[in-house]
Amino acid sequence: MVKSLSILGSTGSIGRQTVAVAEHLGMRVAALAGGKKIDLLEEQARRLHPKLVSVFDEDAASKLKTVLADTDIKVLPGMEGLIEAAVFDEADCVVTAVSGSVGLKPTLAAIEQKKRIALANKETLVCAGTLVMKHAKECGAEIVPVDSEHAAIFQCLMGRQKGELSKILLTGSGGPFRGRKREELENVTPQQAVSHPNWNMGAKISVDSATMMNKGLEFIEAMHLFGVTPDDIQVVVHPQSVIHSMVELVDGTVIAQLGVPDMGIPIQFALTYPDRCPSMFEKLEFSKLKALTFEEPDFESTPCLKLAMDCARKGGTAACIMSAANEVAVHMFLRGELGYNRIYDAAADAVEAIPSVETSDLDEIIAADTAAREYVKEHF
């Protein structure tokens, strides 16, 4: 079991829940990294007494430094600070819960130090899955997924041999607009898009869940994490979010992982794995479950999912381009600068316009990411 943690993105949704789980388990939090929410970072720092707090935003970092001047906590700014938190000596596990491709470099740095990676940053594997998995294997670093679906698949595959797996059944709720046609979604507001029926999550991932880009990103992540091809993964819409994903074995047996939809449970497992500890979360009450239902995804209403699956098949930097373009477009949508349906257009156009290259070179991957961001800023 993990003894000491570094939490990257400690003020976000996953980060805050990780803090709660760490406190419940009595785990030491040695380093924190956050963005602009200085008040919350200060509160976390004073409560958890980490040795290091990194703040990505330079101005916010100097503010926090002043605020924490009466403590011996070191405050570091920028990417350098984020990497410092990722490789912090005392931590044996790094929770990568920052949003966006900014998580890539610190994750690679932590892998190099053989830290356990409790992986909650999707973009890391979507952008650089081949590189990251290869690096983790070479360095002997464990990657334990935090995302509920991948945590489910990970658990369903525990103790299985590679040849036993027939396919992965990746479940998704279908988001708040399930059953609605694309043309009906033209005037969706950010507030409507972030109201997820089952999960309480950050704004970016909530919009991705609405467009089902989130499921597309998870599709790509699953390929890398579990070493399977796009043909080995089937997306199943399951509106109740009770089954968090399943695996079908070659003999027709299906193994599922179930639980209440609370991210705290997979977070805790990523920290206690391979052990289990009592948790503070609700248990499933089967007598109260009305029904578990399943549908096929509607690719016409959720073209982002189809786009992501196409990019997965295309390989190279296509998924990275798509993800970076989507990230910019989602933030523009959240600021009211772009219509909801234009998120897909931005991602699809970027994939169309920017050539995908076959590479596992970090600089080339970052260049593809940058090109996609610039493309969307210029054309949308």
Ligand code: MG
């Ligand atoms: Mg998920």
